[in-house]
Amino acid sequence: MSAYEDLMAFQRETTALGQIAGRLGWDQETMMPRGAAAQRGEEMGAIEGVLHARRIDPRVGGWLSEIDDAGLNGVGQAQMRHIRRTYARTQKVPAKLAAELARVTSEAQGVWAEARAADDFAAFAPTLKRVLALRREEGAALSEGGDVYDALLQDYEPGATAESLSQMFGALRPRLVDLRERIRAQPQPKGPEGTFDAAAQMELTRKIAVAFGYDLTRGRIDKAVHPFSSGSGNDVRITTRTSATDPFNCLYSTIHEVGHATYEQSIAQEYHLTPLGEGVSMGVHESQxxxxxxxxxxxxxxxxxxxxxxxxxxxxxxxxxxDAFHAAVNRVQNGYIRTEADEVQYNLHVLLRFDLERSLISGALEVEDLEAAWNARFLADFGFAVDKPSHGVLQDVHWSVGLFGYFPTYTLGNVYAGCLHQALRSAVPDLDDQLSRGELSAATGWLSENVQQHGGLYRPREVIAKACGFEPNEGPLLDYLDTKFAAIYGI
Amino acid sequence: MSAYEDLMAFQRETTALGQIAGRLGWDQETMMPRGAAAQRGEEMGAIEGVLHARRIDPRVGGWLSEIDDAGLNGVGQAQMRHIRRTYARTQKVPAKLAAELARVTSEAQGVWAEARAADDFAAFAPTLKRVLALRREEGAALSEGGDVYDALLQDYEPGATAESLSQMFGALRPRLVDLRERIRAQPQPKGPEGTFDAAAQMELTRKIAVAFGYDLTRGRIDKAVHPFSSGSGNDVRITTRTSATDPFNCLYSTIHEVGHATYEQSIAQEYHLTPLGEGVSMGVHESQxxxxxxxxxxxxxxxxxxxxxxxxxxxxxxxxxxDAFHAAVNRVQNGYIRTEADEVQYNLHVLLRFDLERSLISGALEVEDLEAAWNARFLADFGFAVDKPSHGVLQDVHWSVGLFGYFPTYTLGNVYAGCLHQALRSAVPDLDDQLSRGELSAATGWLSENVQQHGGLYRPREVIAKACGFEPNEGPLLDYLDTKFAAIYGI
Known part of the structure; x- marks a missing residue:
């Protein structure tokens, strides 16, 4: 076998083991008996140890030095791009730092959860300082003298830069704040009333998931505390939840996760269990x-x-x-929580986090000042004050587990979704006729054909640009929001 | 760290990875979407590869040569006994033979399933010959000049010999055939009538599982095609099934699997994820x-x-x-299938397989003559003829996957159960008062205390002898069956 074939066979096994670790994570949130938690911790530690050993396996370096990428076809070159990037990352971070980061972030999540429950940022701050210091150290190792935040961003959105995101987000922010202001001056649409049977919600949600193209022969839907999608290739599972008073929570959580899951399910079969066999970035994933x-x-x-x-x-x-139903599912209401936010305000939540975490990484903002900075920015963008830390700086798990550089991919995904939507409307002129019959196949088929099937073949921004026929920008999202909410709120 | 501590840490990770592989097996039978089968095959292959590499890891040999067992306490010596046995087995079997066995048995299961569906033994015979030849080769390597069948038996029942089992089974067979004959001359009790709601069966079966001591905070019950128990320590899951016309199938399958599962759950916590942390043998497992x-x-x-x-x-x-209900759940009826057999005839099914597989391994019986030999023996022991191969020689999966030496542990388990029952009756004189109130805790507590908690600490026969206070033998089982069925059938 050639070095390329050896490397790909090794990668394939590693990916399969990674899928197993993901399935254990799914099991933990859906099926695992609660008394198994400590044992599961050891099991997860054991498989993570195996995965880590494979990532730093010296044979990989040997294969990489033997392979001449120029001699490979386009698919092979794309595979190598992913493998080389991952390997280079591994080589740059000292083993001791990687181990310390794993240990500290694993403990920090518990500290964060307790601090949030106690509504006490001070109880979390020392731990956050430690996580931040380690991630800054890691970012410095990765950046090799370049921008530290950019280096961290590559883990989630390869090719993106904080500077370009900052320009895009700078254009979004004033128009979103303005739209929010104008909407708040209008009367609020009415929400749903009564109680909604959980089993009936699940039945309807399954029907909708299938309508959106989710393949239940290669996936399944279960209930969990938090909705998520997990797995790649031919085993992509989602979870959802039900609320007795808010049926939209279940339905729209499901549709959201189905977007993630069908992306994975639609990737070309020949890429499965290879580096091209997973969604190419967090931003592109979120766009779906x-x-x-x-x-x-x-x-x-x-x-x-x-x-x-x-x-x-x-x-x-x-x-x-x-019409009243359309207004109800699109209500723009005051709220503290990002994950519960509407389309207009969601990105304001993200922009706040992006600016704060950039300042934390650069050192312009100290952890001690983070809560005050959060609260000031929130008041400025949302027009009302945070009442307690669990509604503010303590609401998200991300920073506790070291996810600096992740938040902006949410808004990037929304911007990409805006672009793709504009292109989809051009490609499928009678889209509304179809949607009004609950018929999604032309829309999801277009997305599958133009984005999803490619997996990791193209670079993130490249796959969106190819699908749209233009360079991705914030314009389509803003125009879409203006038009939509003008109609709903009569502004 | 000492060599012993290094070895135990390595073992612990290996055991954790083995638990993961087991959980994947559970998932495959209960939760996995059907379209994920091929991908799951690769995932299982990857984790089996990791486990195999750890089993033959040269560091183990190094640690083993460094450790002086005499310097360890009793628990440490028991741990070493298991590790040394497993390692010695690995060393004796050439890697090429092990790989060939894995490959052939993996394919053979599919061939067997097709042959059974087609009721065509000839379609399976060439594959069975290949599996048999490889297992004989393996047995010869393991036995190092000793008895080949005994060598295979050690995989399932360490310490047992075919000769001693043969003597025990020789004493069982005529008395079981005689009992079966006398019962068949009597009128049959009536069975249950009507249809039985599946959800109600599952609710009752959960109640019974808990009454028998199954800890649902460290386990769960799901439906699957075949009932099984999987996992060790604090994550031991069982499956059961429901039949609309036969509620006993669900209830007694569950109680059977609860016996296996509570054995695992009851093993002392300090043995979890160590070689002592699992049931000590198939025979002792089946006794529970x-x-x-x-x-x-x-x-x-x-x-x-x-x-x-x-x-x-x-x-x-x-x-x-x-009384009629007691007779109904204990009906002795003509039947071809081992897994559906009653207490009287079950062991006759096993004895038949034991004698045939010993002859196959010794070479006294050729695969070409196996079907005829099966049918002749069945007629002799059961009093009626096999009507088709799926009711005879093709009914069990075991031989297709190379499980020669496994069958006798079923009957050994029944013999052990007979012994334990006699001892339990002495230890808990008012057992029937308790059972008649659905109160199992004294019985299961006694078993937990005397058998289950020890895990792999003692040798299989030793743990039964210690619990009973006498050397295990077939007498108590035979006496129990005679008394019980004499009462039910008035013989």
Whole structure:
């Protein structure tokens, strides 16, 4: 076998082992008996140890030095791009630092959870300082003299830079704040009323998941505390949750996760269990979940169909016509929590975090001043004050586990979704006719063909640009939001 | 760290990885979407590869040569006994043979399944010959000039010999055939009538599982095609199944698997994830599942309580009083299939397989003559003829996957269960009073205390002898069966 074949065979086994670790994570959130937690910790530690040993296996370096990428075809070169980037990252970070980061972030998550429960940022600050210091050290090792935040960003969005994101986000922020202000001056649409049977919600959510192209012969839907999608290739599972008073939580969480899951399921079979066999970046992943959830799932046309399904499933639920239903699923309300935010305010939550975490990484902001900085920025962008840390700086798990550089990919995903939506509308002129019949296949088929099937073949921004026929920018998202919410709120 | 500590740490990780592989097996039978099968094959292959590499890891040999067992305490010596046995086995079997066995048996299972579906032994015979030849080769390597069948038996029942089993089984066979003959001359008790709601069966089965001591905070019950127990320590899961017309299938499958599962759950916490942290042999494992299922679960006292539960759950189901119910759950009926057999005939099924597989391994019987030999023996022991191969020689998966030496542990388990039952009756004189109230804790507590908690600390036969206070023998099982069925059938 050639060095390339040896390397790919080794990679394939590593990817399969990674899939196993992911499945254990799924099991932990859905099926595992609670008394198994400590044992599961050891099991996870054992498989992570195996994965780590394979990542630093000296044979990989040998193969990499033997392989001449120029002699490979386009697919082979793309595979090598992923493998070389991952390997170079491993080589740059000292083993001792990697081990310390793993240990500290593993403990920090518990400290964060306790601090959040106690609404006490001071109880979390020393731990956050430690995590931040280690990630800054790692970022410095990775950047080799370049921008530390950019180096961290590559873990989630290869090719992106803080500077370019900052320009994009700078254009978003004033227009989103303005739109939010104008909406807040209008009367609020009515929400759903009554209680909603959990089993009926799950039945309807399965029907919608299938309508959005989720392949249940290669996936499954279970309930969990937090909705998530896990796995790649032919075993991609999602979770959702039900609320007795808010049926939209279940339905739109499911559609969101179906966006992530169908991306994985739609990747070309020949890429499965290779570096090309997974979504190419967090931003592109989020673009799929968001266009499914918002541009498609919360469109006037689709919600018209969904209203009929709701009436059929639940009878009278306090909303009497499709227009009122469309307004209800798109309500823009005051709220502290990012994960519960509407389309208009969601990105303001993300922009706040992006600016704060850049300042933390650069050293311009100290952890001691983070809570005050958060609260000041929140008041400025949302127009009301944070009432307690669990509604503010303590609400997200990300920083506790060292995820600096992750947040901006959420908004980048929304920007990409805006671009893809514009291109999709051009490609499928009668899209609304289809959506109004609950028919999603032309839309999801276009996304599968133009984005999802490629997996990691192209670079993140490249796959969006190819699909859209133009360079991704924030314009389409802003125009879409303006038009949509002007209609709903009569502004 | 000392060599012993290094070795134990390495073993612990290996055991944790083995638990993961087991959990994947559970997932495959309960949760996995069907389209994930091929990918799962690769995932399983990857983790099996990791486990194999650890089993032959040269560091183990180094540690083993450094460790002086005499310097360890009793627990340490027991740990070493297991590790040295496993390592010696690995060293004796050439890597090429081990790989060939893995490959051939993996394919053979599919060939067997097709042949069984087609009721065509000839379609399976060439594959069986290949599996048999490889296992004979392996057995020869393991036995180092000793008895080949005994060498294979050690994989399932360390310390047992075919000769001693043969003597025990020789004493069982005529008395079982005689008992079966006398029962067949009597009128048959009536079975349950009507249809039984699956959800109600599952609810009752969970209640019974808990009554038998199964800890649902460290386990769970799901439905699967075949009932099984999987996992060790604090994550031991069981499956069961429901039949609309036969509620006993669900209930007694569950009690059987609960016997296996509580054995694992009851092993002392300090042995978890070590070589002592799993049931010590197949025979001892089966003794627990069988005493739960039969000596306890099918006793007159317990079935009296269960009858009340059945009436409460299902209303009138065609059986009007506890004595008739006791007879119904203990019916001795003609049947071809081992897994469906009653207490009297079950061991006849096993003895048949034991004698045939010994002859196959010794070369006294050729695969070409196996079907005829099976059918002749079946007629002799059961009094009627096999009608088709799927009811005869093709019914069990075992030989296709190379499990020669496994079958006798089923009957050994029944013999051990008979011994333990006799000792338990002495230790808990008012056992029937308790069982008649659905109260199992004294019985399962005694088994936990005397057998289960020890895990792999003692040798298989030793742990039974210690618990009973006498050397295990077939007498108690035979006496128990004679007494029980004399009462039920009035013979």
């Amino acid at each position: 979940s968001r266009i499914y959830e918002n541009q498609l799932g919360r469109s006037r046309a689709f919600t018209g169909w969904l209203f009929g399904q709701m009436v059929e499933t639940f009878g009278d639920f306090g909303i009497s016509d499709p | 599942s069988r005493i739960y299922e039969n000596q306890l679960g099918r006793s007159r006292a317990f079935t009296g309580w269960l009858f009340g539960q059945m009436v409460e759950t299902f209303g009138d189901f065609g059986i009007s009083d506890p």
